[in-house]
Amino acid sequence: MEEVSPVKIMLKHLFNFIIFPGFLFTAVVGLAASWIDRKVTARVQWRVGPPWYQPFIDLVKLSIKEITVPKGASKPVFFMAPFIGLSAVILSSTFLWLANLELGASGFTGDLIVILYLLTIPSIMLILGASASGNPLAAVGASREIKLLLAYELPFVFALVVPIIKSNGLLKLQDLIAFQAANGAFASNISGFLAMIVAIFCMQAKLGLVPFDMAEAETEIMAGVYIEYSGILLAILKLTKIMAMVALPLFLSTVFWGGFSIWKYVVLLVIIILMRNTNPRVRIDQALRFFWKKMTFVAIIAVLLAMIGM
């Protein structure tokens, strides 16, 4: 076998992480998706909507503004939290793109579980950053985000157990894609379909969009967790959210729907946007009840169906 120098491997990994398909590529796709979201929302409300470069120019503007730090804030946590959240999203989207695009040698056994954890980190960092800012409204937002995290993680994990059972214990993303290529997508079975519906609701909550946007609820707690962030820190938080809008549909289409393709991403994006535009914000107790009672119930049924092979 040909020897590859470690420097070359490291450069390749850095390229993957920073340019393609990690940070830059995902950010560009995410900015496009974010514009589509705003434009479709505007059309639904019978408005014209912003021009195509609007999400990008928002980020540029935020990054040249002053950073204000509240007096009672814990500075290290307040500054570090957005960066750690962003790097977690970049890492998970790099893994997911590589598993989908570079068939052959990428990923490792158990990367499904790693990505499950990586996708939780942005929410945790948001909670930490908001709590570190010392603002009472941010504290309310952080408390709602914690409750929401507790609410959606349980059905989400149950939903992810279904493809693992159906593939007889495969924990590697590429193995899952290969298995689905051979045996048909999991979502074409009844158990996989139920699990995917649960996962779509969890995705909406993970993205923090209406009806599960009570953590930032700008009409009642003034952007909640984001309230004290300004300048480039706010830009990074917005970018994290925008990139999660790529990573999560990618994750779902990889695990349940036989790998990424553009039309699958568009379908999932349309579902997200329609759900966002046709629902009011629910209260946190309603969200908790919805996820723990209804969604967990559906997810457990899906797991049981998967166990008897349906």
Added chain:
Amino acid sequence: MSLKLKALTKSIWVYHLCAGGSCNNCDIEILDLLTPRYDVERFGIMLVGSIKHADAILVTGSLTRKAVECVKRVYEQAAKPCVVIAIGACACGQGMFANGPNTPDPVDSVLPVDIYIPGCPPKPEAMILGIVKLIGKLRGKK
């Protein structure tokens, strides 16, 4: 035009500050700007809830004695660069409250107002014209 200036003028997030005594008519006219009829999101203008996110402060109403300190503190907390827009007769001059005992200070004695939009209340078209003139001023046009 540099990207920096373009970014600052193409994505103005506004914070709505009611300076104490107000009949709320200007506030309602401001909300009119966001409705489908005028839709200022076309120009990247959005209403934000937190002063830390704001690029422009819309001041309405006559400034009451109690509100002076609060208004000052709100302006100090804003991330600069940040412009101040006075909307309505009360915020521009003092309107009919010029001799009121509870409204001793005009808004521009406390905040550095960049543009005045008079009217009681000003029409949404007048506010859009005001913003257009402000953007022209920021971009250095005469």
